[in-house]
Amino acid sequence: MTSSSDRRPRPGTGAALALHGTALGRPDAPVLDAVELDVAPGEILTVVGPSGCGKSTLLRTLAGLLAPLSGRVTQDSRPLTRPSADRALVFQEDALLPWRTLRANVELPLAIKGLPRADRRAQAESWLARVGLADHARQLPHRVSGGQRQRAQLARALAGAPRAVLMDEPFGALDAQTRAGMQDLLVEVLRGTGATVVFVTHDVDEALFLGDRVALLGGGRLTAVRDVPRPRDRSAHDDPARVALRRDVLSSLGT
Amino acid sequence: MSRPLPKAGRYALRVASLAIALGVWQLLTSLDIDLWLRFSQFPTVTDVASAFADRLSGPDYWTDLTDSLTRILTGFLLAAVLGVATGVLIARSRLAEDLLGPVLEVVRPIPAIALVPVAILLFPSNEQGIVFITFTAAFFPVLVSTRHAVRALTPVWEEAVVTMGGGRWRILASVVLPGALPGIFGGLSVGIGVSWICVISAEMISGQYGVGYRTWQDYTVVNYAGVFVGMVTIGVLGWLTSTAVELLGRRLTRWLPRTSYAGGRPLRRARATSTAVAVSPRAKEGIPHDQLV
Numbered sequence: 001m002t003s004s005s006d007r008r009p010r011p012g013t014g015a016a017l018a019l020h021g022t023a024l025g026r027p028d029a030p031v032l033d034a035v036e037l038d039v040a041p042g043e044i045l046t047v048v049g050p051s052g053c054g055k056s057t058l059l060r061t062l063a064g065l066l067a068p069l070s071g072r073v074t075q076d077s078r079p080l081t082r083p084s085a086d087r088a089l090v091f092q093e094d095a096l097l098p099w100r101t102l103r104a105n106v107e108l109p110l111a112i113k114g115l116p117r118a119d120r121r122a123q124a125e126s127w128l129a130r131v132g133l134a135d136h137a138r139q140l141p142h143r144v145s146g147g148q149r150q151r152a153q154l155a156r157a158l159a160g161a162p163r164a165v166l167m168d169e170p171f172g173a174l175d176a177q178t179r180a181g182m183q184d185l186l187v188e189v190l191r192g193t194g195a196t197v198v199f200v201t202h203d204v205d206e207a208l209f210l211g212d213r214v215a216l217l218g219g220g221r222l223t224a225v226r227d228v229p230r231p232r233d234r235s236a237h238d239d240p241a242r243v244a245l246r247r248d249v250l251s252s253l254g255t
Numbered sequence: 256m257s258r259p260l261p262k263a264g265r266y267a268l269r270v271a272s273l274a275i276a277l278g279v280w281q282l283l284t285s286l287d288i289d290l291w292l293r294f295s296q297f298p299t300v301t302d303v304a305s306a307f308a309d310r311l312s313g314p315d316y317w318t319d320l321t322d323s324l325t326r327i328l329t330g331f332l333l334a335a336v337l338g339v340a341t342g343v344l345i346a347r348s349r350l351a352e353d354l355l356g357p358v359l360e361v362v363r364p365i366p367a368i369a370l371v372p373v374a375i376l377l378f379p380s381n382e383q384g385i386v387f388i389t390f391t392a393a394f395f396p397v398l399v400s401t402r403h404a405v406r407a408l409t410p411v412w413e414e415a416v417v418t419m420g421g422g423r424w425r426i427l428a429s430v431v432l433p434g435a436l437p438g439i440f441g442g443l444s445v446g447i448g449v450s451w452i453c454v455i456s457a458e459m460i461s462g463q464y465g466v467g468y469r470t471w472q473d474y475t476v477v478n479y480a481g482v483f484v485g486m487v488t489i490g491v492l493g494w495l496t497s498t499a500v501e502l503l504g505r506r507l508t509r510w511l512p513r514t515s516y517a518g519g520r521p522l523r524r525a526r527a528t529s530t531a532v533a534v535s536p537r538a539k540e541g542i543p544h545d546q547l548v
Contacts, residue, residue, distance in 0.1 A: 063418050085420030095411040099433045099510035108429065109419040142512045160419055 014077055016041040016196035017062055017087075017164055022071030024057045030069055031057045035222045037215065039164075044190070044197040045225075046207035049217030050253060055200040058217070059166050062198060063089045075164065085109060088157035092169040094149050096141040102128060102152045103137040109160030127155040130189055147178040151185065158189065164196040172201070180234070183210055187232065204249050208242065209234060216252050223252055298480040306480035307487070315469070322464040324492070326382070327454045330389025331447055338394045338446070339439055342401025343431060359398070367392035367453045371460050385457040385465075392453035393446030397439070404438020405431055437511055440504030447500050451493040466492070 015038035025031035031054035039045045049055050060066040061073060064083040073080045075087065088109070089095075096105045103124050110120035128137050131151040133144075141149050150170055157165050171179045183206060190197060201207050207214050208228055216224045226249065229241040281300040288294045298306070310316040341359075344351040367388050374384030412430045421429065458467030470485030 063414075065414055065417070083414075083417040083420070085418075087418060089414065089418040091411050091415065093411055095415040097412055097415075097430065097433070098512075099436075099508075108416070108421075112416075112419050112421045112425055140510050142510075156415075156419075166418075 014041070015039055015074075016043070016076060017080075017198065018072075018074045018077075019058075019061075019068070020072045020074075022061070022073055023069040024054060024061050024066070025069060026066075027069065031220065032217070032222065033220055035071070037222060037225070039196055039198060040212075041196055042194050043212045044187075044199060044210055045213050045215055046211030047198060047200045047215045047217060048202065048204055048207045048249065048253065051202065053217040054220070055202075055217060056168055059089070059168050059198060059200050062164075063087055063166050065089075085112065085160050086162055087164045087166055088160055088162040090150075090153050090157045090165065090167040090170045092172045094141065094146075094153075096149055096152055096156070098141050101138050101140055102133060102144070102148075102155075105141070105152060106156045106159050109156060113160065124155075124159060127159045128152070131155045131185060147174050147182060150174065150182060154186065154189065158193060158195070161193075162195060164198065165190075167197065167199045169201055170199075171206070172203075179206070186210065204246065204253070208246060208249070214245075214249060216249060218253060296479070298483055302480045303483040303487070306478075307484045310481075310484050315464075319464050319466050319469045320488070320492070323454060323458065323466045326385050326458075326465065327389055327447075327450050327496070330386045330454065331393050331450045333386075333390045334393035334397055334446055334450070335443055337390075338397025338442065339401050339432075341394075342398045342439075342442075343405055343427070343435070345398075346402045346405035347431070359395075363395050363399075367449070368456045368460075371457060374457075375461065381461050381463060384461065385454060388457045389450045389454045392449040393443075396445040396449060397442040400438050400442030400445070401435060404435035404441075407438070408434045437504075437508045440500070440508065443500050443504065444497060447497050448493065451489065451496070455489055 017037075017039040019035045019037045022035045023030055023033045024035065031052075035058070047055050047058060057066065061068055062080070064080055064087065067081075080087075096102070097108070100108070103121070106124035106127050107120045110123055115123070125134070125137055128134055131154055133148060133151055133155065136144050136148060136152075141152070144152070153170065171182045174182060187210065199207075199210055201210075209232060211228050212230070214226050214228055215222060216226070226245060228245065229239065233239075277300050282288075283294040284297045284299040285301075286294075341355065345355055345359075346352075370388055370391055371384070374387045378384040378387060408431065412434060413426055416426050416430050454465075455467035455470070458465035459471040466485055466488050470482055470489070473479075473481030473485060
């Protein structure tokens with residue numbers, strides 16, 4: 001399992017993604033204020049909070065789709081002003097292009113990078129194999145299951161070799177069993193990419209399983225960022241540190 | 256609901272429907288039925304058939320046919336290209352919408368055939384005038400349906416491509432055009448139909464050669480069988496061209512999940528949310544498209 005202690009940001013080390021004194025939302029509808037957040041390189045930061053608390057707004061701002069209302073948003077210390085291939089976004093809804101086969105979808109970021117056809121085909125196929133879709137490369141998205149579509153979305157996001165992956169409740173529409181499988185797959189596929197991940201979810205258990213740290217949103221604020229005990233182990237339900245953290249997180253979310 | 260007929264049965268039914276229509280026509284005309292509707296002056300099916308046979312052996316028929324086809328194809332193709340381009344531009348750019356919108360909205364309600372005087376003033380030759388009218392007829396349906404289809408595109412498709420580093424042209428080529436294609440083909444289907452109406456009318460008014468011209472000529476010399484030959488020709492040509500558009504559209508939008516299709520294999524309908532393509536009216540979600548243009 002990952003040794004998480006060296007993944008957490010330490011004073012003086014550069015954050016992969018950072019928000020400083022940032023207000024987020026639309027000018028006519030601000031949702032979050034005074035957000036201070038550093039995401040360490042290679043870390044998985046999960047973000048939990050009740051519906052409408054600004055989880056998606058945070059993610060869209062990090063993606064560069066939404067400009068911050070105030071404050072600074074940076075990636076590797078550079079101001080982040082527009083969407084870029086450095087930050088891939090994975091959506092809850094099916095964001096695959098329905099007229100492209102799974103392989104053609106995964107090829108898309110590679111084509112945007114200007115890779116020659118043969119290379120991007122080979123890379124797309126290897127990514128599809130890594131997410132277990134080798135046999136479905138030539139299927140159209142609507143011919144495969146919801147879980148398979150999300151795997152393809154993951155493959156597409158990672159194929160472009162982004163420095164950060166932003167995930168907006170990517171498993172939110174999946175049934176519990178598929179969801180657990182996807183969580184394991186995500187951890188496995190991320191290993192070795194060095195990508196920094198910000199993973200938004202409303203499921204506390206998912207947040208605690210996946211996250212190296214958990215950020216809590218509520219009442220228009222980022223209320224806390226908590227370290228998650230490691231190793232990552234689905235069966236460690238009775239680990240006292242985990243139980244305490246889970247209780248804390250749930251109570252701070254007001255459930 | 257009755258049990259679906261086998262394929263051969265359905266074709267037989269269609270042929271029978273056509274045969275019955277022709278049979279009724281033949282009966283009404285050969286018996287000189289004159290009730291409130293008067294069929295005594297009407298040519299019979301056999302009159303029309305023999306007139307048709309005569310025409311087919313002469314040179315004029317084929318000249319008329321190719322003339323009309325050339326006009327409609329030129330006008331229609333121009334309309335398809337410019338209609339799609341303008342529709343995309345208006346849907347994606349506020350500036351284009353403000354600049355072009357008012358003019359187009361005022362011109363749109365004018366029936367293309369009412370533009371005959373304009374065409375005569377503008378164009379040095381009749382031929383170009385007819386193509387212009389045909390073009391105008393098809394342009395607006397294509398424009399309007401393209402505009403709607405582009406505006407109804409699911410925003411996440413575009414956001415996905417933007418966050419892969421895709422620029423304006425990439426979005427146009429990889430999201431906007433393929434995503435709007437089902438809607439665009441709706442407009443093209445309507446457009447080809449309206450184009451026929453207008454090319455025939457324009458030929459009747461000002462053409463030299465062409466199926467419409469010939470049909471009107473026959474009318475003025477009281478050759479009613481000839482008029483019907485012209486009408487049948489128009490019907491068949493219109494049917495063939497719109498079928499061609501339809502088939503091309505179906506081929507290019509094969510990715511669309513279909514519930515069931517005449518003659519086709521019924522496809523499994525996957526989650527409707529992920530596949531409701533050009534119709535998801537969620538343009539407000541996410542950033543306005545204009546910001547991304």
